[in-house]
Amino acid sequence: MAQIVVIGAGLGGLPAAYELRHYLGKAHQVILISEFPQFTFVPGLVQVGLGHIPLDHMQLNVPMLAKRHGFKWVQGKVQKIDPLQKRIYTHETLNYDYLIIASGAELANDLVPGLGIYTHSICTPSHVLEARTAWETFCQQPGDLVVGAAPGTGCFGPAYEYVLLAEADLRRRGIRDQVKITYITPEPYIGHLGIANMAHSQTLTEALMNKRGIATLTNAQIVNISSDHIFLADGQSFGFAYSMILPAFRGAKFVKASGLGNERGFLPVLPTMRHRDYPEIYGVGVSVHLGQINDTQVSIGTPKSGQMTEAMAMVAxxxxxxxLGSIAKPLQVPTLEALCFAEYGDTGIAYIAAPVLPDRLTGKRRYSYAIKGIWVNWAKAAFEKYFLAKMRLGVGLPWFEKLGLRLLFGLSMSRPAMAEDIVQPVNV
Structure with missing residues (x-):
């Protein structure tokens, strides 16, 4: 009997545990390690941060799910992995035959002095609760609002959602005229989102920001933050009474401490999601290194969406x-095609990139575009309910979800591996 360990119970880890349980049955043991006993649907944290929904509506109890669906749960923070001995060190020592690292990433607040001290984020449950409390205080005494992203940020969707939903919330409260809103981003243009050349994205997103009276600044490099001002490398500064700034990410500390990551702590993986140097280890989601696709004036990262994470988990x-010989099928590779539903108040925009990483040889995608409409908000709300429901039921990535993505948006989640996928690192 093999022992397969999954580190992380988030958007990658929990579906990976379910997929393993589905494929392996009772022939092998599946263990899930997580620091916290809650699964959190991270895309829903924007709404939590503005007080629209309670946090527990976006969370599930992992110990209960593990017991119900037949895998072992261990609560603990991973300190180190010994990839030669195939051991994991938490408060106890665990051996593994195969390991999936789906730990997500850590917030690199220290790269910008004052970031996370004088500003808020919506990246973790604890941070979003602090942001929600501060938002309510701000609305009692409105002032200037600054939203944006620090250099190196890869996923900009939550920043756009936050600034536009915050604007809508201020209108609902009847205090919009008391608040100047500024969006500051290292992106080269509004609607870039870390994905260049997405048709209609710039036009639709810029038009919406202009319509809502939100001032924007691109190619912005935040270098310092005080208690009430954000300072840029070009000498500009912006005062604020409340600010939400997304930080850059780095890999989990235990990844770098174990010698498994690159200089930023991200896992180097093959397209099959297997670690470049250790064939028993697989990486999933934000914890993995993806090749840099952006050549921009200010450094930005490559986005890793929830859908991409789910595809990586399925493939791993x-x-x-x-x-293990449990299924007789070819190895798979995630396509890394992404669909992002962004809710913006009285409308929304769906951003589609197929795939996010352009072809290694041609530098092109099959297609990428953005489309606007109120239906996007409905679709996102429906998907949140659906995703949480399937996590309760112990389902990873069912056939009908893959079929729906293909029929509605032309997206696929994975493909059979080719010879070069076994040896060539992702987009390097």
């Missing part, structure tokens, strides 16, 4: 099951 579990 599938490939481990193939290695």
């Amino acid at each position: 579990a599938h490939n481990i099951a193939v290695e």
Whole structure:
């Protein structure tokens, strides 16, 4: 009996555990390690941060799910991994035959003095609760609002959602005329989102920001933050009474401490999601290194969406099951095609990139575009309910979800691996 360990119970880890349980049955043991006993649907934290929904509506109890669906749960913070001995060190020592690292990333607030001290973020449950309390205080005494992203940020969708939903919330409260809103971003243009050349994205997103009276500044490099001002590398500064700034990410500390990551702590993986140097280890989601696709004036990262994370989890579990002989199918590779529903108040925009990483040889995608409409908000709300429901039911990535993405948006989640996928790192 093999022992397969999954680190992290988030958007990648919990679905990976479910997929492993589905593929492996009772022939092998699946163990899930997480620091916290709650699964959190991170895309819903924007609404939590503005007080629209309570945090517990976006969370599930992991110990209960583990017991119900037949895998072992261990609560603990991973300190180090010994990839040669195949051991994991938490408050106890665990051995593994295969390991999936889906730990997410850490917030690199220290790269900008004052970031996370005088500003808020919506990246973690604890941070979003602090942001929500501060937002209510701000609304009692309105002032200037600054929203944006620090250099190195890769996922800009939450910043756009936050600034536009905050603007809508201020209108609902009848205090919009008392608040000057500024959006500051390292993106080269509004609607870039870390994905260049997405048709209609700039036009639709810029028009919406202008319509809502939100001032924007691109190619902005935040270098310092005080208690009431944000300072840029070009000498400009912006005062604020409340600010939400997304930080850059780095890999989890235990990844770098174990010698498994690159200089930023991200896992170097093959397209099959297997670690470049250790074939028993797989990486999933924000914890992995993806090749840089952006050549911009100010450094930005490559986005890793929830859908991409889910696809990586499915592929990692599938490939481990193939290695163990539990299924007789070819190895798989995630396509990294992404669909992002962004809710913006009385409308929304769907951003589609197929795939996020352009073709290595041609530098092109199959297609990428943005489309606007109130239906986007409905679709996002429906998907949140659906995703939480399938997590309760112990379902990873069912066939009908993959079919729906293909029929509605032309997106695929994975493809059979080719010879070069076994040896060539992702987009390097």
